[in-house]
Amino acid sequence: MDVNILACALFAVLIMSLVSLIYGIYKTRWIFRQPVENEKLLRISGYVSNGAMTFLGREYRVLIPFVLMVAVFLALANRGQLGFQALTFTLGAACSALAGFIGMKVATASNARTTSAAEKGLAPALLLSFTGGSVMGLSVVGLALLGLFAVLSAVIIIFTGRQTQAMTDIGLPLLTGFSMGASSIALFTRVGGGIYTKAADIGADLVGKLEANIPEDDPRNPATIADNVGDNVGDVAGMGADLFESYVGTIVGCIILGQTAIVSPEIRTELVALPLLLSALGVVGSIIGIRLVGRGSGISPQASLNRGSYTAALIAALGAYPLFWYILGDHRVGQAGFNQIYLSFIVGLVAGVGIGMLTEYFTGMNRGPVNAIVKACETGPATTIITGIGIGMRSSFLTILIISAVLMLSYLMAGLYGLGISALGMLCTLGIQLAVDAYGPIADNAGGLAEMAELPPEVRSVTDRLDAVGNTTAAIGKGFAIGSAALTAVILFVAFKEQAGIESIDLTDPTVLVGLFLGAAIPYLFSSMAMGAIGRAAFAMIQEVRRQFREKPGILSGKDAPDYNRCIDISTSSALTEMVAPGLVAALAPIAVGFLGGTRMLMGLLAGTTVSGVILSIFMANSGGAWDNAKKSIEEGASEGKGSASHKASIVGDTVGDPFKDTAGPSLNILIKMMAIISLVIAPLLKSYWN
């Protein structure tokens, strides 16, 4: 049965990855067939689409040399067949970059079409924007699985025929190479995207709204196109790359944990097959779920999205049981039988939903926390900030309780392997989760385009309804991204220990403690760098917008056209310049500590960065989300309403929250995973260096 099951699993992965991609292409063609008749709309959406492609093009021009350099380094540093790690690394980077490219391309094509569809009503607009998002989900999952299929098949066929032991010696390093490739792209896309979007946003708001007194998304504002491009760069490409990394990292981590678990030798191969089959099952669930969204009339957008997600989760939960039973049979992984391992899977699945609900509570409108901020706005910006920080901190504590419960329960049920499986439970229906997530910025953009193309207010009111749902899904998506990043990091961390050949790491060893201190401090350094970068980039943007208004007074009266491209250029080049320094911190910290301080200090470093980074990230994301919705509540009439002193205080909160929730917070997800995966890649080198 040994190799047959692996062949089956690989086949299933191949099929489901192709199904995903083909279904994505089908959806894409459908989107491009949808008409956009309004010419102004078409022209403006063309600006956004071009701006997005310009950014990606220039980003890839920076990234390709970087990827090649790392690949050369990997080829030189590794001996023999391990040198192929350079290839898998490049493949991982290419798959992640391609997924980002497709997602952005389709998202920027869907926005104007969503606006057009909104003229016909809510249901068609929902269908269009969600379809746009689902292409992102399908291509991330499809390309991740296709890449993994290629790496694993190559390992089995070319290098080792049918010897199982080769999986540990060569397969795992090549898989981690693939994962690291994905990570590199994720880091730069998340950080760069976060800087891009906030520079444009702050620049557009501060000069346009506050100084020139023109509304948001007004076409007279030179930074408004950059602002809309930014939504796509940050929330579509950035989020996609982030979760691509989590998805790949978790599958790879699961395979590694399976190979190092205590099992009877005859099921070693089964434990490679299992995560692959679970992922394939998740794709089935996701596609069925995606097909359900937007069908049927008379239900709200939120209910429709929920129906899709829950269906996918249910399919995964029900389908996994026979899978575990068939593959594991009476065998045990450590102490655990298939029932316990299955339960770990369910724990992860449920926790993903739980984190989302908690995030929704802390950042949702008309809930206690956001209302508390609204009330604090009445006593000024200082109390607004203090209250928001307090709420973010409380929410981060509670989210950690959920993450701790997942770790503890899955470990108690099925040992270290249970950890891996629970993370997979959280991530296996990524296809639809990402679709729901990417739908938000498309709806948001559609609203912006309606404004800029000066369409009738009914259109805007349809897109606003979609956008409001999008805010909730974005918050839930962020919580989910952080939760899964935490689990992925823990799994990679445990896998690192196995790969580095370390028996036990004593927490009371001061070398480890020093690593822990340094590791816990790195997210603070990284966040301060990211926020400093936004400050500089936003400053440049503010200067440019002011300059255009000053030099061409005709812009404000509508006579002259603003120069959108200069603003896009500033956001793009700021993002690309500023992403380097925090990127280097993430990449070099584990290498420096590993070679100077040793593997023990490195383990401490990883643990410290993981726990401190996860908490800081949740705190920042949720404070930011709550401030954002407090502002929206006031704009919709809560407290003293739009234009009042409390509205001004809420704008301060929102502006502080922007870099929190859209740059520093989400970038920390990548930081913790990236540091773990780099450690995993250098583990064999460290092992020989220190022995």
Place this chain on the structure above:
Amino acid sequence: MDVNILACALFAVLIMSLVSLIYGIYKTRWIFRQPVENEKLLRISGYVSNGAMTFLGREYRVLIPFVLMVAVFLALANRGQLGFQALTFTLGAACSALAGFIGMKVATASNARTTSAAEKGLAPALLLSFTGGSVMGLSVVGLALLGLFAVLSAVIIIFTGRQTQAMTDIGLPLLTGFSMGASSIALFTRVGGGIYTKAADIGADLVGKLEANIPEDDPRNPATIADNVGDNVGDVAGMGADLFESYVGTIVGCIILGQTAIVSPEIRTELVALPLLLSALGVVGSIIGIRLVGRGSGISPQASLNRGSYTAALIAALGAYPLFWYILGDHRVGQAGFNQIYLSFIVGLVAGVGIGMLTEYFTGMNRGPVNAIVKACETGPATTIITGIGIGMRSSFLTILIISAVLMLSYLMAGLYGLGISALGMLCTLGIQLAVDAYGPIADNAGGLAEMAELPPEVRSVTDRLDAVGNTTAAIGKGFAIGSAALTAVILFVAFKEQAGIESIDLTDPTVLVGLFLGAAIPYLFSSMAMGAIGRAAFAMIQEVRRQFREKPGILSGKDAPDYNRCIDISTSSALTEMVAPGLVAALAPIAVGFLGGTRMLMGLLAGTTVSGVILSIFMANSGGAWDNAKKSIEEGASEGKGSASHKASIVGDTVGDPFKDTAGPSLNILIKMMAIISLVIAPLLKSYWN
């Protein structure tokens, strides 16, 4: 030599503690002999002094039943001679409380006298305010050493005659009981004091300054007395209790580490004597240093304070060498000879200064970071907040680098014992460091009194010069408090492992990781509770001040006297009510995790809380300090000056920073030490519970 050296050490400790206390009494009598002729000044300072005593009285009325309850629990939970832990716990609480009482009593007596002295010039005012602060330093050190002397003598004489082994079995638990007693008082004084001072401060500022447009410290403001009382409660009693705990915790931790280190049996007793002698030496240095401050003419207050501190440090550094040589001789502790152990001592001493300098750089006026905030104030409150947070985060990373260097260097030189000794190096001259620290609030109060008593502006300008220096010393003191708390927590943590009989804690054990996650999240929960408490307390204060202004319009015109006592009462009762919940978190978290999750999870918890708490604490303290001085810079004419839009933005920053730097940040010091010491106390119980 065995027992003789211990007897000598105890004798030295007794002598130096008595010298401290007697010198403190001598200083106190000198202060009370100084005249205050202005009657109004005398009356107002009487309000402050009474308010402070009211708070302490009511605080102790809450604390005494609490201390007794814990004591009864300790008496019941421990068997046999260990039941005496209840007594040492009570003694520790009593010593810490008494030190706080003396410090406050003298500080509130010194403020009016400093104001009077300021009429004669800068030098007499400096001498008076510093003398007031030095009583705090002397009584903390004197009472801590006296208490330790009592506990150790009792152990040796009553229980065990001259058997050395008893030190480990009975002596150490009794010592940790003493330390925990100090901790309990510290927790409540720091948290309660922090809430008290900020409720009064925010209430006085928001209604008085912003709504009624009267200057700071105006006697017409009903909350102004409470505000001045708050400075004493938070910065004198709170800071004193905090460092009392660090001092005792470090000495006790050092003794424990000495008993568990690998040494030849004949020097076990020497390793009990060593920390005692080093502490006694530190007192000698402190007293000489204290005598130098304020003497000699023609040097600035800052230089005069520095001369005292540096002299004390130099005496400790020079005197320690022969001490190490004489006591350790050719013996080794682990691998380390006396030279290496001495170097650990020096590393700690130097690092204490280094952290202070770093803090001064990040929070001092006319330095890069504060100037960056001043510049950010010009673009509004949001950028002010973002910049300040970025600066706080960066400074916390750098401070962690220093702490990590201390840990690593002292460990490499002299193993775990080196850690203990380096912490002692940082803390042994606590007497003068605390004196410098407590001088700040006295000078600040003196300025407030000058304002309230409507003395001529020359007086205020003298106290302002002292106050400006006080801001710097306060920032340095906070950095020092956090740094020493970090080291103390690490030492207690390592000591806990020894006491709980744990061989090794595997960091990759998910149970430990879960502890780490939970531990890292606790400081966030604790901070959010502390900040929420301030919000509620300040709200009550705002309502009260508004009510008084509304119901007695004569207050503002100076016809009616405001009701200061109501405001003092609100601050007092808010502080006492609100300190309970965060206090319970600190006290119950280790107990719950220890008994439900096991010692491994508890170790993870302690490590997580320590690293995350230290970083968060530094971040909050330094952001707050930098915002405060950015506001002061603008008030002194930087940027657009007082009353401008950038001044308003700076006030927002300062108001956000207040709970950061005066409540949440410093309270985290206590949290991490408290959790470690409670764990240490329950270690024997856990050991028998889990075996």
